[in-house]
Amino acid sequence: MFRAVALLSMLVLAACAGANIPTATPPVLVQLIDFWKPVNGTLNPGDTQGWLFAGKANDAIRLHALSPAGDTVLILQSADGVTLAQSETIEVTLPADGTYTVLVHSAAGGQYELGLGYTDRPNPADYTPTPLPVTVAVPTPTPPYYARLGTKIEPIRSSETLSGDLQSADEHHVYTFDGVARQIANITLRRVSGTLDPVIQLFDVNGIEIASDDDTGGNLSALLRNIHLPADGTYSIVVSGHGFTGSYEVGLSISLQAVPITPTYIIQPPATREIEILTPTMAAANGTDLEDHIPVVANIGPGGANRFIVHATAGEIITIGVSPAGSGLRPKIEVYDPDGAQVATATAANSEADGDALVSALVTSSTGGYQVFVTGEDNSSGSFVVSYGTGVSRQDVRRGNITVDQTANGDIARRGLRDVWSLYLNTGDVISAAVSPSDAAFDPVLELTAPDGSLVSQDDNSGGGRASLITSALAPVSGLYHLRVTAAGGFGSGSYAIVWHYINLAATVTPQPGSIPILTFTDSITPGTYQFYTFQGSAGQQVEIRVVAKPGGDFDPVAALVGLDGQVIAEADDEGDDLNPRFTTFLPADGTYRVRVNGYLTGGDFTLTVKALFPAG
Numbered sequence: 001m002f003r004a005v006a007l008l009s010m011l012v013l014a015a016c017a018g019a020n021i022p023t024a025t026p027p028v029l030v031q032l033i034d035f036w037k038p039v040n041g042t043l044n045p046g047d048t049q050g051w052l053f054a055g056k057a058n059d060a061i062r063l064h065a066l067s068p069a070g071d072t073v074l075i076l077q078s079a080d081g082v083t084l085a086q087s088e089t090i091e092v093t094l095p096a097d098g099t100y101t102v103l104v105h106s107a108a109g110g111q112y113e114l115g116l117g118y119t120d121r122p123n124p125a126d127y128t129p130t131p132l133p134v135t136v137a138v139p140t141p142t143p144p145y146y147a148r149l150g151t152k153i154e155p156i157r158s159s160e161t162l163s164g165d166l167q168s169a170d171e172h173h174v175y176t177f178d179g180v181a182r183q184i185a186n187i188t189l190r191r192v193s194g195t196l197d198p199v200i201q202l203f204d205v206n207g208i209e210i211a212s213d214d215d216t217g218g219n220l221s222a223l224l225r226n227i228h229l230p231a232d233g234t235y236s237i238v239v240s241g242h243g244f245t246g247s248y249e250v251g252l253s254i255s256l257q258a259v260p261i262t263p264t265y266i267i268q269p270p271a272t273r274e275i276e277i278l279t280p281t282m283a284a285a286n287g288t289d290l291e292d293h294i295p296v297v298a299n300i301g302p303g304g305a306n307r308f309i310v311h312a313t314a315g316e317i318i319t320i321g322v323s324p325a326g327s328g329l330r331p332k333i334e335v336y337d338p339d340g341a342q343v344a345t346a347t348a349a350n351s352e353a354d355g356d357a358l359v360s361a362l363v364t365s366s367t368g369g370y371q372v373f374v375t376g377e378d379n380s381s382g383s384f385v386v387s388y389g390t391g392v393s394r395q396d397v398r399r400g401n402i403t404v405d406q407t408a409n410g411d412i413a414r415r416g417l418r419d420v421w422s423l424y425l426n427t428g429d430v431i432s433a434a435v436s437p438s439d440a441a442f443d444p445v446l447e448l449t450a451p452d453g454s455l456v457s458q459d460d461n462s463g464g465g466r467a468s469l470i471t472s473a474l475a476p477v478s479g480l481y482h483l484r485v486t487a488a489g490g491f492g493s494g495s496y497a498i499v500w501h502y503i504n505l506a507a508t509v510t511p512q513p514g515s516i517p518i519l520t521f522t523d524s525i526t527p528g529t530y531q532f533y534t535f536q537g538s539a540g541q542q543v544e545i546r547v548v549a550k551p552g553g554d555f556d557p558v559a560a561l562v563g564l565d566g567q568v569i570a571e572a573d574d575e576g577d578d579l580n581p582r583f584t585t586f587l588p589a590d591g592t593y594r595v596r597v598n599g600y601l602t603g604g605d606f607t608l609t610v611k612a613l614f615p616a617g
């Protein structure tokens with residue numbers, strides 16, 4: 001025992017003599033380190049610690065440390081105290097058999113993890129070091145391809161969320177992080193303000209795009225889930241706004257385990273009649289963007305003013321309303337266009353909306369952000385609910401599910417509200433629906449919308465008098481549909497009766513597989529061009545690829561799946577009588593795939609989706 005302690009003490013003194021680093025205190029030898037077995041330690045600021053290992057002549061070794069501060073310096077010394085290498089990461093061939101010393105130094109101090117391995121042979125345990133919380137790998141040199149990707153902002157660490165601002169339409173921001181092969185990355189990107197439509201692209205250590213996304217996160221948010229990193233090195237996250245500007249937040253999470261995701265299965269909802277009025281529970285701050293038919297609650301003091309933003313395109317019809325939320329507020333609305341000119345004003349007194357201030361059916365003159373100022377007349381104050389919607393309504397009241405052939409009763413309580421009833425339909429179902437007003441002055445309009453929100457059918461007075469009647473409507477896909485009831489032109493309110501009926505019940509179909517979105521892009525293409533979209537897949541995975549052209553245009557899209565070798569695996573043009581291609585296929589290997597989109601002698605706007613499919617269970 002005495003001889004071992006003496007030997008360690010001699011090695012420490014020899015190591016100190018050869019080290020070219022500052023030390024606040026003499027280095028302390030902790031213990032031995034073995035190959036492929038990472039060790040952990042803690043340093044006080046400016047301290048140095050030493051580790052011993054036995055090596056043989058011509059061993060090709062690699063030493064690497066992870067630390068929160070990222071300023072760790074390693075010094076490798078031979079048994080006689082000669083410094084063989086000093087760097088952030090050391091790769092060297094040992095000159096002789098013997099015992100070697102590794103000195104670990106950090107000016108900032110803190111926890112670290114030290115790994116020792118060979119560069120010319122695999123790890124027998126196939127080990128991937130587990131980073132410490134908030135630990136980042138030592139940065140590698142800046143890759144040469146940044147210039148073509150965009151403006152380098154800063155490194156991003158796991159479990160970190162950073163903010164940025166895209167100030168021009170073609171601006172791209174680049175965030176880098178160090179990854180290790182077989183680690184799994186999850187990346188989120190969401191809009192905070194402005195009009196930008198967030199887009200993520202992930203590039204590997206060689207500057208090759210391995211994954212991308214536009215809208216998978218929902219609500220104009222991009223999301224890359226469970227991306228397997230193929231190699232050690234520096235990866236690049238590229239953030240862009242799809243031609244728009246504004247502020248954003250980008251977040252990164254790296255782990256060794258995939259985040260569990262439950263596939264979505266299409267099932268018929270239970271028959272309920274619950275009423276859900278979309279009233280939020282959290283207060284909205286000044287400058288909050290309003291979302292279509294989704295209300296927010298806020299508060300105003302005497303003489304105060306609250307500002308909200310509505311994003312609209314030129315020629316769009318919008319409706320904006322403010323309702324006192326159990327307070328004595330007498331609301332007033334002022335609306336200003338993107339150029340700062342006032343385009344509308346309303347008060348509770350002139351809106352005929354039972355105490356609400358309502359700007360109804362405003363036709364927008366230009367594209368951009370419209371500012372909505374809410375004040376209280378005569379210094380009145382209190383809580384209120386503000387909402388906006390496209391068309392002549394501004395806020396949804398969810399009435400729950402409506403059963404076939406059973407009459408339900410509803411009520412548009414105030415101007416600008418829209419009742420929403422839910423019903424499940426299968427592909428090929430044909431139905432009729434009718435609404436009859438109970439009040440003499442109420443003129444209802446009835447709409448049937450598909451699961452994606454697109455309009456299937458609409459009617460005002462085909463049922464005779466002011467009654468609405470959709471005589472026949474075909475369900476294009478299986479899913480949850482909605483019958484929406486509003487007041488014609490946005491005028492008036494009142495009660496009504498609503499009923500729907502099957503004209504043709506589609507044959508029972510095989511249960512739909514569950515699905516998980518992998519990639520979602522809303523984009524446009526010019527005639528005669530190809531565009532490519534990347535996603536990561538695994539061997540044996542079944543995927544569905546679909547391109548849907550924007551309604552109302554003449555775009556005839558074509559889609560193809562391109563494999564790892566650049567060859568087309570599968571492609572489609574039309575699906576039956578539908579010009580929108582959709583196909584499923586199994587992926588042959590792990591890696592990055594590309595979806596190629598073009599138009600058949602046409603161009604236009606479209607939405608691309610790639611989903612992983614799972615058998616119905």
